[in-house]
Each structure stands twice: as C-alpha cells, then as structure tokens.
Amino acid sequence: MSQTRKKNSSEGETKSQISPVNRFLQGCKAERGEENNDLGSDGSHPNHGALSTATQDAAKPPSSEEELESRMEESEQFLQKLDRKADSKRLDLDSCRVTRVDIREMVTLLPFLPDLEELDVSWNDSIGGNLHLITQQVHLVHKLKTLRLGSCRLTTEDVQALGEVLAMTPELEELNLSWNNNVGGNLPLIFQKLQNGTKVQTLELVDCALTSEDGAFVGQLLPVLQSLEVLDLSMNRQVGCSLNRIALGLKCTSNLKVLKLQSCGLSPKSIKILDAAFRYLGELRKLDLSCNKKLGGGFEGSSGQLALLKHLRGLDLHQCSLTAGDVAALTQLIPLLSSLQEVDLSANRNVGGASENLLARLRFLPALRSLLISGCALEGPALAALADASIHLPALEIFNLSWNKCVGGSVQLLLEMLRLSAGLQVLRLSSCSLVTKDMAILVSVMQTGHLARLQTLDLSYNDSICDEGWAVFCRNMQFLKELTELDISLRPTNFRDCGPWVRHLLCAVTKLPEITEISMERWILPASQRAALGSCDQGHTRRVHFDHSGFQ
Structure with a gap:
C-alpha cells in the first residue's frame, strides 16, 4: 500500500x-x-x-x-x-x-x-x-x-529510555503504551521532555496502573499536546481522583476528537467536572464513559453542556448504573446530538422502566447506525416506543436488544423497523424469551428480502423456541445471502436433542455463500449428524465452522 x-x-x-x-x-x-x-x-x-x-x-x-x-x-x-x-x-x-x-x-x-x-x-x-x-x-x-x-x-x-527517545522523534503522531503496569507512577519520566509544538495526535495509556499523581500530570501535559485528537485513559481506576486536573487540561485540547475514560473510577461528581470541559471540546466525535459503575446519578444535576458537542458521533454509557434521573436528563440531551451514529446504553437495568420517553426521542437521530440497549430490563411500553422511533432510523446497521425479556412474543412490534432497516447488518436477540410466533414473524421479513444485508444474527439462549420454530427458520435461511455468523446456542444449563430441522440447517448452509461460523452449543446430535456438520463445506473452497461443544 x-x-x-x-x-x-x-x-x-x-x-x-x-x-x-x-x-x-x-x-x-x-x-x-x-x-x-x-x-x-x-x-x-x-x-x-x-x-x-x-x-x-x-x-x-x-x-x-x-x-x-x-x-x-x-x-x-x-x-x-x-x-x-x-x-x-x-x-x-x-x-x-x-x-x-x-x-x-x-x-x-x-x-x-x-x-x-x-x-x-x-x-x-x-x-x-x-x-x-x-x-x-x-x-x-x-x-x-x-x-x-x-x-x-x-x-x-525502559520507561526512562523511552523518555529520552521521544525528544528525538519530532514527527511522532501516535504513541501506544497500553497494558504496561510500570508506566504507572513513572509517567513524568516519559513525557517531561516533550516541548510545545509536538505533533502527537494519539495517546493511548489503557490499563497502565496510572496513579492519581499520574492523572494530575496528564492535566499538565495536555496543554503541550496541542495536536492531540485521541486520548484513551481507560482502565486506570485512580484517574477519577485527579479528574479536576485532567478537565483543566482538556480545555486546552480543542482538536480532541476521541475521549475514552472507561472504567476510570468516575463518580456522579465526575460528570459535573467534565461538563465544564465539554464547551471547549467542540470537535469531539466519540465519548466513552462506560463501565464506571458509580457514575449513576451524575447526569441528574449536570448543566447539560454535553449538548454542545454538536459533532459527537459515539456515546458509550454501558454499565454505568444509570438512574431514572439520568435517563430523564439524557432524554433532553440526546435529541440535541443530531450527529450521533453510535449509542450504547447496555447493562443499565434501571433504564428499563424509565426509558420510554428516551427511546421515543431516538427518532431525532437520523444518522444513527448502532443502537445497543441489551440488558436494560425494558418493559412493554418502552419496547413499543422504541419500535415507533426505529422506523425513523434508516441508517441503522447494528441493533442489539439482547437480554430484554419483553421482546419475547412481541417481535411483531419490530416488524416495521425490520422492514425499513434495509442496511441492517447485525441483529442480536439473545436471551429475549423468543417463542415460535416470533420466529414466524422474523421469517416473513426474511422472505421479502428486507434482511438481505444481515451478516450477524444472534438468537442464542432462546430455549422457549420449539422445534417447529427452528424448522421454519432453517428452511428460510437461504434468504440471508450475506450472513456470515449465526448463533443458536442453548443456555449453559440446558441440553436438548436436535429435531429434524437440523437437516434444513445443513441444506441452507450450502446455499449461503458467506457463512463461516455457526454456534449451536449444547444441542445434542447423533454421531451421523455430527459427522455431517464436521464435513460441511462450500465447494471445497470455504469451510463452515460449527461450534458444537456440548454435543458429546
């Protein structure tokens, strides 16, 4: 190249x-x-x-x-x-x-x-x-x-030697020191010789055991990094203790496009601290605050400066213990971020009962490509609001509703969304309590060609689907011409005999030119059918891997 x-x-x-x-x-x-x-x-x-x-x-x-x-x-x-x-x-x-x-x-x-x-x-x-x-x-x-x-x-x-060499690499734009514990406590040794005018655009320090003192030093370093576009301090739990100093430094990084603070020990107070810096980050494209389990309640009293990030494309708040008050605040903020393309609210169980208004307002995000709301304990009204909003999301490519039991028996609500999302590539409905009726609805969409671009389909842990449901699905799999990955595994505690539908599955595989991975753990097959799976290939040029642990 x-x-x-x-x-x-x-x-x-x-x-x-x-x-x-x-x-x-x-x-x-x-x-x-x-x-x-x-x-x-x-x-x-x-x-x-x-x-x-x-x-x-x-x-x-x-x-x-x-x-x-x-x-x-x-x-x-x-x-x-x-x-x-x-x-x-x-x-x-x-x-x-x-x-x-x-x-x-x-x-x-x-x-x-x-x-x-x-x-x-x-x-x-x-x-x-x-x-x-x-x-x-x-x-x-x-x-x-x-x-x-x-x-x-x-x-x-090594860290000391690196500090010497950085002063001799004036063209350096990207530095990744992630997953090196001895960086923690020694950060000044690396960067103390950097001068104004450095060209560093990307700095990644993931899981480096950074101390609160290191965090404070980052705050002093940021004004020197005038060209910085990507800053990743994720998985350094002491960073939250020095967020005040970091936020002061962020005010001097007007070119910053990506800020990742995943699992950094952030608290509700952290959102207020970051709020003060957001007004200076007009070019920010991605904000990751995920896996900060004590962050819940932080958005309730924020001043709403997040809404100033007009170019923001990715917002990741998964596993942040969001409260009903947070959801109410985000309901007002998210519709103002019209450039959003990726939203992840997964693993926030308190979102469920309070998310109806928030999900309804997703209709104001026409550029949304990825929506991840797995494990949010959604309830019926929230699912209905999501279904209504999703028909206004023509760009949707990745949709994850896994671990929301209310989906079971209600896929009919998502029918219009599935029909209108012509570009949908990833659909995850794992552990959604799907039933045979849901499979029939899904198949009706497949037959009309509306899921023709689907590449990944996750239907795992839906043990309530009977053999008839799997049979109707497998007989119509050939309509998913671009499918590469399929997961129909059973729950870890459940083992079950495959019905006659497995023959339809094998037949469908021969008609799918892109399929490479099928996971069907804990389905029990006789030896003859296991052998058929093992030898399944496509024209001797591409093998299909069946993940069948649990057959024996």
Missing part, C-alpha cells in the same frame, strides 16, 4: 544498478544480522564488542550490489521467520513472540529504513528490559510517526 521513494543514485551508477536499491527499500523490513553478525551474538559473546560498535558497523551503507542483494535476502528471511511481509514504511511485529536475538536483528535493520513511519512491537514480552536496544537506534528513523509498545512488560528502565 505504501509507496517507496527512489533512492538517489550514487556517482556513476546506472539504471540497472538502481533497480536493486529500489527493491531493497521496498522489501527491506527486517534485516537479520547483516554480513557481520556482531550485534546478533553480542549478548552471549562479550568478545564480539559493544552494542554501539556493532550498530555503527551495521549502519554503514552496503559497499556493493552483491552485498545489498544479500541484505535483501536476509531481510526477507527474517520477516518470513516471523510470518510478516516487507513494507518500507511499516514494521509490524505485533504478537510475534520475538526473542532478544530477534530484537537485536531488528535493531540492525533500523538504519536501513529511512522511510519507516510505523513501528509496532506490541504484545511481545521480551521487549521488556530490552527497549533500550531499540531506542538507541530510533533517532536514525527521522520519519517515525507511530510507535506502539502495548503489553511489552516495560520496566522502569
């Missing part, structure tokens, strides 16, 4: 000689030890010389075309060993289980990657304690824009 720049010709070089250089810049992604193997064996053989000497030798340009081609081959071998492809602008070693030797081989590569823009070594435990090997050479990669070090078991020494 990326295009390589042509390397300047050396004096007296012909066009035929330039070709391998171009191939080197395009294909060289990981060089393995070069012609001299000093660096690759330095750790175990001290007599091979210091790291700095080896890397200096490695950084020398190739002296001949033969040497260059040799390096190209070694680079390809290194990447093949790690099951990666060459790219002159991107070095992706995410989850490669790299060893210390691999790291040293990669270090010898960096001087020969002048166009490298992205370096990702996330989810490699061996990076921890060895990051200095990389940082010593990063200054040679002048165009580096993205550095991802997620879940690398960074040590305090």
Whole structure:
C-alpha cells in the first residue's frame, strides 16, 4: 500500500544498478544480522564488542550490489521467520513472540529504513528490559510517526529510555503504551521532555496502573499536546481522583476528537467536572464513559453542556448504573446530538422502566447506525416506543436488544423497523424469551428480502423456541445471502436433542455463500449428524465452522 521513494543514485551508477536499491527499500523490513553478525551474538559473546560498535558497523551503507542483494535476502528471511511481509514504511511485529536475538536483528535493520513511519512491537514480552536496544537506534528513523509498545512488560528502565527517545522523534503522531503496569507512577519520566509544538495526535495509556499523581500530570501535559485528537485513559481506576486536573487540561485540547475514560473510577461528581470541559471540546466525535459503575446519578444535576458537542458521533454509557434521573436528563440531551451514529446504553437495568420517553426521542437521530440497549430490563411500553422511533432510523446497521425479556412474543412490534432497516447488518436477540410466533414473524421479513444485508444474527439462549420454530427458520435461511455468523446456542444449563430441522440447517448452509461460523452449543446430535456438520463445506473452497461443544 505504501509507496517507496527512489533512492538517489550514487556517482556513476546506472539504471540497472538502481533497480536493486529500489527493491531493497521496498522489501527491506527486517534485516537479520547483516554480513557481520556482531550485534546478533553480542549478548552471549562479550568478545564480539559493544552494542554501539556493532550498530555503527551495521549502519554503514552496503559497499556493493552483491552485498545489498544479500541484505535483501536476509531481510526477507527474517520477516518470513516471523510470518510478516516487507513494507518500507511499516514494521509490524505485533504478537510475534520475538526473542532478544530477534530484537537485536531488528535493531540492525533500523538504519536501513529511512522511510519507516510505523513501528509496532506490541504484545511481545521480551521487549521488556530490552527497549533500550531499540531506542538507541530510533533517532536514525527521522520519519517515525507511530510507535506502539502495548503489553511489552516495560520496566522502569525502559520507561526512562523511552523518555529520552521521544525528544528525538519530532514527527511522532501516535504513541501506544497500553497494558504496561510500570508506566504507572513513572509517567513524568516519559513525557517531561516533550516541548510545545509536538505533533502527537494519539495517546493511548489503557490499563497502565496510572496513579492519581499520574492523572494530575496528564492535566499538565495536555496543554503541550496541542495536536492531540485521541486520548484513551481507560482502565486506570485512580484517574477519577485527579479528574479536576485532567478537565483543566482538556480545555486546552480543542482538536480532541476521541475521549475514552472507561472504567476510570468516575463518580456522579465526575460528570459535573467534565461538563465544564465539554464547551471547549467542540470537535469531539466519540465519548466513552462506560463501565464506571458509580457514575449513576451524575447526569441528574449536570448543566447539560454535553449538548454542545454538536459533532459527537459515539456515546458509550454501558454499565454505568444509570438512574431514572439520568435517563430523564439524557432524554433532553440526546435529541440535541443530531450527529450521533453510535449509542450504547447496555447493562443499565434501571433504564428499563424509565426509558420510554428516551427511546421515543431516538427518532431525532437520523444518522444513527448502532443502537445497543441489551440488558436494560425494558418493559412493554418502552419496547413499543422504541419500535415507533426505529422506523425513523434508516441508517441503522447494528441493533442489539439482547437480554430484554419483553421482546419475547412481541417481535411483531419490530416488524416495521425490520422492514425499513434495509442496511441492517447485525441483529442480536439473545436471551429475549423468543417463542415460535416470533420466529414466524422474523421469517416473513426474511422472505421479502428486507434482511438481505444481515451478516450477524444472534438468537442464542432462546430455549422457549420449539422445534417447529427452528424448522421454519432453517428452511428460510437461504434468504440471508450475506450472513456470515449465526448463533443458536442453548443456555449453559440446558441440553436438548436436535429435531429434524437440523437437516434444513445443513441444506441452507450450502446455499449461503458467506457463512463461516455457526454456534449451536449444547444441542445434542447423533454421531451421523455430527459427522455431517464436521464435513460441511462450500465447494471445497470455504469451510463452515460449527461450534458444537456440548454435543458429546
């Protein structure tokens, strides 16, 4: 995808000689030890010389075309060993289980990657304690824009080394240090040398064991990050203790587009604190406050500054213990956010009885693509209000009503929505107490082609559907031409014999060109039918995976 720049010709070089250089810049992604193997064996053989000497030798340009081609081959071998492809602008070693030797081989590569823009070594435990090997050479990669070090078991020494290198990467735009516990308590060591004018746009510090002092430092750091667009502090429970300082810093980040504070120990008071910052975040596109279980009641006394986020497209409040008062406040606020495309209110059980007015006002969100309200204990009137509003949501693509028992026997209410949502791709009705009548209604919509774009259908944990219901559904599955995933599993405590309808299921699979995953856990089949499932494929080019744990 990326295009390589042509390397300047050396004096007296012909066009035929330039070709391998171009191939080197395009294909060289990981060089393995070069012609001299000093660096690759330095750790175990001290007599091979210091790291700095080896890397200096490695950084020398190739002296001949033969040497260059040799390096190209070694680079390809290194990447093949790690099951990666060459790219002159991107070095992706995410989850490669790299060893210390691999790291040293990669270090010898960096001087020969002048166009490298992205370096990702996330989810490699061996990076921890060895990051200095990389940082010593990063200054040679002048165009580096993205550095991802997620879940690398960074040590305090690594954090210190990282702080030094950030001052030498002026083009850096994205930094991901997530899932490194030693970042917590050491945040100033990383960022204290950053200067005004830094180009960092994305900063991800998920689950880094940040302390309240780290949170306060973030508040001081934000005014320096004038270009910041994405800030993710999720899963740092002490962040809530320093939210006042962070909110002060947020007032200086007018370009911020994504703010994620999932599971950060936020309280009702936190909403009032954030309210004061919202007026300065006019460009915000996504706000994630989910999994803050003590947040309930926060919206009741807010000043409503959330309504100023006119460009907000995603609002995630799932598992926030929202109260009836919160729902009343959101009923006034959400209709004013006409740009909303994604709303998640799931796992807020107190929403159920108070949500009728809120759900009715979703009709004022014409751009809504994703609506997740699973596990909200909805009641009949709320479902009816949702059904009325949903016919005004032509852009809806993802709809999750799972774990709302009131849906059972009432799918008729959703009939118009299912007919009008021509672009619906994901429909989840897990544990909704569906009955056979509901399946007949769903099938009637399928037969008319209104669910033709559906890709994921979750009907699991609806054990009250009888064999007749499953049979009528399976006989009509072929109308779901784009279906890729289907889940019809039973509840964990329930095992049940499959009826004759399983034959219709197998027949339907042969007519669905995209299906790859069918989960039907705890359905009991005789050995002959299990064998049929195991051998089911489509023209010998695509196998369908049946998740049938519980058959035996």
